[in-house]
Amino acid sequence: MAETWVRMVTAQTPTNIAVIKYWGKRDETLILPVNDSISVTLDPAHLCTTTTVAVSPSFVQDRMWLNGKEISLSGGRYQNCLREIRARACDVEDKERGIKISKKDWEKLYVHIASYNNFPTAAGLASSAAGFACLVFALAKLMNAKEDNSELSAIARQGSGSACRSLFGGFVKWKMGKVEDGSDSLAVQVVDEKHWDDLVIIIAVVSSRQKETSSTTGMRETVETSLLLQHRAKEIVPKRIVQMEESIKNRNFASFAHLTCADSNQFHAVCMDTCPPIFYMNDTSHRIISCAEKWNRSEGTPQVAYTFDAGPGPNAVLIARNRQAAARLLQKLLFYFPPNSDTELNSYVLGDKSILKDAGIEDLKDVEALPPPPEIKDAPRYKGDVSYFICTRPGRGPVLLSDESQALLSPETGLPK
Numbered sequence: 235m236a237e238t239w240v241r242m243v244t245a246q247t248p249t250n251i252a253v254i255k256y257w258g259k260r261d262e263t264l265i266l267p268v269n270d271s272i273s274v275t276l277d278p279a280h281l282c283t284t285t286t287v288a289v290s291p292s293f294v295q296d297r298m299w300l301n302g303k304e305i306s307l308s309g310g311r312y313q314n315c316l317r318e319i320r321a322r323a324c325d326v327e328d329k330e331r332g333i334k335i336s337k338k339d340w341e342k343l344y345v346h347i348a349s350y351n352n353f354p355t356a357a358g359l360a361s362s363a364a365g366f367a368c369l370v371f372a373l374a375k376l377m378n379a380k381e382d383n384s385e386l387s388a389i390a391r392q393g394s395g396s397a398c399r400s401l402f403g404g405f406v407k408w409k410m411g412k413v414e415d416g417s418d419s420l421a422v423q424v425v426d427e428k429h430w431d432d433l434v435i436i437i438a439v440v441s442s443r444q445k446e447t448s449s450t451t452g453m454r455e456t457v458e459t460s461l462l463l464q465h466r467a468k469e470i471v472p473k474r475i476v477q478m479e480e481s482i483k484n485r486n487f488a489s490f491a492h493l494t495c496a497d498s499n500q501f502h503a504v505c506m507d508t509c510p511p512i513f514y515m516n517d518t519s520h521r522i523i524s525c526a527e528k529w530n531r532s533e534g535t536p537q538v539a540y541t542f543d544a545g546p547g548p549n550a551v552l553i554a555r556n557r558q559a560a561a562r563l564l565q566k567l568l569f570y571f572p573p574n575s576d577t578e579l580n581s582y583v584l585g586d587k588s589i590l591k592d593a594g595i596e597d598l599k600d601v602e603a604l605p606p607p608p609e610i611k612d613a614p615r616y617k618g619d620v621s622y623f624i625c626t627r628p629g630r631g632p633v634l635l636s637d638e639s640q641a642l643l644s645p646e647t648g649l650p651k
């Protein structure tokens with residue numbers, strides 16, 4: 235009789251935002267970077283990927299569904315991750331259900347993968363980071379691989395560079411490594427998410443119809459043409475990494491904010507130094523920078539750090555020193571960027587809504603009535619230039635979800651529910 239069992243594992247993995255940026259590869263296939271980078275992991279309650287992986291002798295090929303739609307696994311990045319994980323598979327025994335898979339069986343067994351991002355995919359919110367980290371983590375558990383999260387990060391890295399940093403919570407360093415096979419290019423935790431739990435993160439998802447230059451293409455062109463990148467990777471980043479680790483360990487917000495903003499700005503300068511130049515930020519991004527810079531200067535000490543990635547949307551990630559600063563920041567942001575009149579406040583500020591409450595904002599009338607920030611004369615308002623805000627904080631690393639109701643595949647058929 236043909237065996238019909240399905241064995242499944244479901245995992246949840248956070249996304250991350252770099253405070254010292256990865257930009258540029260020294261090896262395109264293995265995805266080896268030209269410098270170390272450091273990121274903060276975002277709370278999975280607000281931004282995360284959930285992935286279910288299943289194995290069954292009845293499956294006839296590897297298949298994947300992303301947000302409910304079947305996608306091809308033929309791309310090199312998916313293939314590299316699948317191959318590397320299969321090579322590390324071990325014996326699996328489920329005595330209760332009478333399932334036994336030996337190390338060698340994994341070569342002939344196929345997997346089904348279903349994944350769901352609780353935020354827009356490819357909107358510049360690092361879905362590829364959470365996605366590949368979750369894929370590798372879930373497959374490793376399904377196949378009983380013995381590797382720790384750092385070792386798994388070196389596999390996730392081959393799906394998308396920034397994905398390696400999503401295998402840990404808190405603050406994470408991706409060490410560029412030295413050896414040719416990439417085995418020492420992996421992520422390590424700097425501190426966990428409890429170490430600095432005052433921090434509040436506000437993401438402004440910026441409306442954009444700009445044409446995208448993908449990170450992969452953009453950084454290739456930068457490596458080929460920018461002399462500034464060589465100087466950055468060799469002289470600047472190594473020093474900044476040491477200072478950033480220090481600032482994080484000592485919870486030194488002034489130094490943290492200074493380094494974060496400077497590194498984001500230098501990353502965008504390196505993009506501009508590329509031939510042809512790459513522009514990821516737009517007028518709204520520049521206005522957000524100016525708002526943060528002016529506020530920080532007027533306070534005499536930094537209240538907020540900003541950082542911008544290479545998205546299709548030039549989203550701003552703002553890190554406030556504590557809840558009080560976050561509430562004041564949100565007031566300023568909502569002053570400059572009120573929602574369109576047909577938008578409800580509830581769908582305009584997402585995530586941890588208690589920050590809104592701290593800011594004393596309950597409805598759109600309160601937004602209308604906000605006073606202009608005193609540090610800017612004749613402050614204008616830019617209605618509709620931000621799509622929405624997400625309030626969040628540093629968060630934990632990957633976890634397994636044991637509750638079967640959270641699985642995205644049916645335990646009977648191994649197909650999407």
Ligand SMILES: Nc1ncnc2c1ncn2[C@@H]1O[C@H](COP(=O)(O)OP(=O)(O)OP(=O)(O)O)[C@@H](O)[C@H]1O
Pocket residue numbers: 283300349350351354355356357358359360361362363364365366369448449543544545546
């Ligand atoms: N949950 C997921 N599981 C596996 N792969 C995913 C998942 N989500 C996204 N991806 C992969 O990542 C790709 C999107 O990556 P891309 O780098 O274009 O966007 P992003 O990560 O959202 O934004 P950015 O990297 O610019 O911040 C998708 O086409 C898909 O291949």
Ligand SMILES: C[C@@](O)(CCOP(=O)(O)OP(=O)(O)O)CC(=O)O
Pocket residue numbers: 251252254255256257265271362393394395396397449450543544
């Ligand atoms: C600007 C960045 O977000 C670049 C991220 O690049 P990706 O990890 O998306 O690129 P690939 O390795 O080619 O998949 C900075 C960062 O996250 O460090």
